[in-house]
Amino acid sequence: MKISRRAKWILGGLTFLVLGFIYIPLAVVVINSFNPSRTFSWPPTSLSTVWWSKVFANPDVTSSLFTSLKAGLGATVISVVLGSCIAFAVARYKFFAKNTISLLVVLPIALPGIVTGIALNSAFNTLLQPLGIGLGLATVIIGHATFCIVIVYNNLLARLRRIGGTLEEASSDLGASTFQTFAYVTFPMIRSALVAGGLLAFALSFDEIVVTTFTSGASVQTLPQWIFNNLFRPNQAPIVNVVATILLIAFMLPVWLSQRLSGGSAASSRL
Amino acid sequence: MRENRVSTWLYRHPKSRLAMLLSAPLTWLAVAYLGSLATMIFSAFWSVDSFTGNIVHQLTLTNFRILFSQSVYGVIAVRSLGIALFVTIVDALIAIPIAFFMAKVLSPKLRNFAVVIIILPLWASYLVKAYAWRTMFSDSGVLAWFFKPFHIATPGYGLFATAITLCYLWLPYMILPIYAGLERLPDSLLEASSDLGASAGKTFRRVIIPMIYPSIIAGSLFTFSLTLGDYIVVKIVGGKSQLMANVVYDNVGTAGNLPFAAAAALFPIIVILGYLTFVRRSGALENF
Numbered sequence: 001m002k003i004s005r006r007a008k009w010i011l012g013g014l015t016f017l018v019l020g021f022i023y024i025p026l027a028v029v030v031i032n033s034f035n036p037s038r039t040f041s042w043p044p045t046s047l048s049t050v051w052w053s054k055v056f057a058n059p060d061v062t063s064s065l066f067t068s069l070k071a072g073l074g075a076t077v078i079s080v081v082l083g084s085c086i087a088f089a090v091a092r093y094k095f096f097a098k099n100t101i102s103l104l105v106v107l108p109i110a111l112p113g114i115v116t117g118i119a120l121n122s123a124f125n126t127l128l129q130p131l132g133i134g135l136g137l138a139t140v141i142i143g144h145a146t147f148c149i150v151i152v153y154n155n156l157l158a159r160l161r162r163i164g165g166t167l168e169e170a171s172s173d174l175g176a177s178t179f180q181t182f183a184y185v186t187f188p189m190i191r192s193a194l195v196a197g198g199l200l201a202f203a204l205s206f207d208e209i210v211v212t213t214f215t216s217g218a219s220v221q222t223l224p225q226w227i228f229n230n231l232f233r234p235n236q237a238p239i240v241n242v243v244a245t246i247l248l249i250a251f252m253l254p255v256w257l258s259q260r261l262s263g264g265s266a267a268s269s270r271l
Numbered sequence: 272m273r274e275n276r277v278s279t280w281l282y283r284h285p286k287s288r289l290a291m292l293l294s295a296p297l298t299w300l301a302v303a304y305l306g307s308l309a310t311m312i313f314s315a316f317w318s319v320d321s322f323t324g325n326i327v328h329q330l331t332l333t334n335f336r337i338l339f340s341q342s343v344y345g346v347i348a349v350r351s352l353g354i355a356l357f358v359t360i361v362d363a364l365i366a367i368p369i370a371f372f373m374a375k376v377l378s379p380k381l382r383n384f385a386v387v388i389i390i391l392p393l394w395a396s397y398l399v400k401a402y403a404w405r406t407m408f409s410d411s412g413v414l415a416w417f418f419k420p421f422h423i424a425t426p427g428y429g430l431f432a433t434a435i436t437l438c439y440l441w442l443p444y445m446i447l448p449i450y451a452g453l454e455r456l457p458d459s460l461l462e463a464s465s466d467l468g469a470s471a472g473k474t475f476r477r478v479i480i481p482m483i484y485p486s487i488i489a490g491s492l493f494t495f496s497l498t499l500g501d502y503i504v505v506k507i508v509g510g511k512s513q514l515m516a517n518v519v520y521d522n523v524g525t526a527g528n529l530p531f532a533a534a535a536a537l538f539p540i541i542v543i544l545g546y547l548t549f550v551r552r553s554g555a556l557e558n559f
Contacts, residue, residue: 003376007471011372015385018369021439022392025403028413032406041411082296089292093285101293104300110492111543112500114516115311116304118536122314122529123307126326146304149296177278200394207396209503214523224398231402231507240402247396255394259387 026248033241039234051238061243064226068206070137071222075144075205080198082145083152090153091160108147116147117214124215135217143215144208148201155197155262156190163189196258203254207247223247315534324527334534344518348538351515354430355498358437359445359491365438366445366490371479373446374453375461386450393443401507404436408508428510436504437497444493452486453479488550495546499539515539 003011028042033051035044055061086105090098108116120143124135167189171181209224216225227243230236281288316330338344373385392400405428407413414425426432456479464474502516515538522532 003471008372008376011368011376015369015372018365018442019388022389022442024413025400025407025439026392026395028406029399029403042406042413042416078299082299085292086296089289093289093292095289101297104305105296108304110496112496112516112539114500114502114519115308115536115540118519118523118529118532119307119311120303121523122533123303123310125529126310126314142303146300149300172282177275178281179278203394207394207398209398210500213520224396227398227402228503231405244396244399244402248399251395252391255391259390 029241029248030245033238033245035238035241038238051242055239055242055246058239060221060226061223061239064221064223067137067220068223071140071144071212072202072205074137074141075148076198076202078141078145079148079152079201080194083149083197083201084156084194086149087153087156087160091157092165105150105153109150113147113208113210114214116143117211120146120211121214135215135220137216137220139215139217140212140220140222143211144205147208147211148205151201151204152194152197155193155200159190159193159262192261196262199254199258199261203251207251311533311536314530315537317530319528319530326530334531337531338534344535347513347515347518350430350512351499351538352542354434354437354514355495357434358441358498359494361434361438362442362445362494363449363487363491365442366449367483367487370446370450370453373450374456375458386447389443389446389450393447397440398503400440401436401504404432404439404504405507408432428508430509430512432508432510433505433512433514436508437501440504441494441497444497445487445490448486448489449483452483456482492546492550496539496543499542 031044031047034047034049036046036048036050037044083105086101089095090102120139121135124133124139128134128139167185168181171185172178176184207224209222209228212222212225213228216222221229223243224247227240227247230240314326315334316332318327318329318331318333319325320327369389373382373389377385405412408425408428409415410427412425418425460478460482461474464478465471469477499514500516502514502520505512505514505517515535518535519532522528522535
C-alpha cells in the first residue's frame, strides 16, 4: 500500500494536534503555578515564584509528602520481593495453574481501583477492626503493594524470558552452587530490570489516590489526597498548582530513568 | 559445607524450589486480595441498622432490592455505561490514525521518540491530569478564553467535561496496544493488498482493521474498565452529575453504608468480567 503524500500530511497533522491535546493541559498547570494572582484566571497577567517559596513552609504539604514517601517505599520493597518470586516461578518452571496465577497477579490493576479499594476497606473493617487495628499507614502499604506487584512482575518476567535459562545451566554444569549461580550469573543480568520495576512501582504508589482513600482512615494523608482535599478550596488554589507541578515533574524522572535502564520497554509495563 | 548441602538439596528438588518461590506471593494475593474481594462480596448481602448505624451481619437482599427498584440507580448505571462506551469509541477513533502514523510513516528513530512522548503522560500523576482539565473548563479558564473571540460558550463542568477528561486520561492506553499491533503487521502484507488492486481505503478496511482488531479490544478493556471505576474525574469536572463509582464512594464516606457500597461496586465487576469473558471467547487476548 502506497501512502500518498497528502495522507501522510493529514496523519502527521492529526498526530501533532493530539500531542497538543495531550500536553497543553499539563503546560497550563505548570504556567499557572507561576501565576501570582490568588484567584484563577487565564491568561496570567504576570509571572512570579511567590507560591513556590511558600509551599515548603506549609506543614500539611511536607507531612503528606513524607507519608507518600513512606508508603511508596514500603509498597516498593514488598512488591519487589513478591513480584520477583512470581516472575521467577512463571519464567523458569512448568506447573499447574500457571495461567490462573498470572491472571491473579494482573487482576488488582485490571479491575478498577475502587473495587480493590472497597474490597480492602471492607476486609479491614470486618476483620481487623474487632482486633483493635485501625486503618493507617500499614493498611495503605498493604493496598499499594497488592497492585504494585504486577509492575515488578511484568518487568522482571520480560527480562527473564529474554535472557533464557541457558547461561544458568552452563553455570551449574561448571560446578557453581545454586547460590553462586544466582549471585554471579542471574542477578547481574536482572539487576536493571529490578531497579526499573521498583522505580515504576514507587511512581505508581506515589501517585495513587483511589485505593489510598479507602485504606488510609482519618489520620493518614498522602500528597495526592492533600491535593484532592484542597482542590475545592479557592484560597488554596495557588499552592495546589505548585504541588501539582512538583508531582508532574517528579514523575518524569523515575519513568525516564526506568526507560533507560530497561532498554525502552519498562514504561509500557503498566499496560 | 552447610551451604553446599542446602544448594545441592535445592538443586535436586525443583518442586520445593517452586513451592518456596510461590508460597509468599500467593499467600499475599490470596489473603490480601482474594480474601478482601470475598469479604466485599459477602458484605454486599449485609445491611446497616438504620438506628445505630452498625453493620448487621445477616444475609439479606435489601441492597439489591434498593438498587433495582429505585430508578435513580438505573439512570446512573445507564449513564456510566454510556460514558464508558463513548470514551472507548472516541479514543479508538483518535488512536488508530495516530498509531498508524507512528508505526508506518515515521522513521524507526522518530518512532521510538514518539512512543516515549506518548508514554510519559501515562505516568504523569492521574490527579494532576484531571486537575488540569478543571482549569481548562473553568469559567475563567483556558477554553473560555480561547473560544471567546468566536462567541462560543464553553459548556463548563458537567457530563461533557467528564467525558472529555476521561478520553484524555485513557488515550495512551488505547494508542499503545494499537501501535504494538500495527508494528507487528508486516509491510509486505499491505503491499500485497495494493498489488492485488485494493485501494488504500479498501486495504485499511479489509486488511489493517481485521489484523489490529485484538489490539483495539485490548485497549478498549482499559478504557472501559477505568471509566467504570472512576469517581474522581466526575468530582473534579463533573459538576453535580454522578456515575456508579460515586454511589460506591458516597456510601463509604458520608453515608457510612458499607454493605450498600459493596453491592454497588459489584456493578463494574460484573460488567468488566462479562466483557472479559466475551473478549476471551473471541480470542482477542491471546497475544497479550
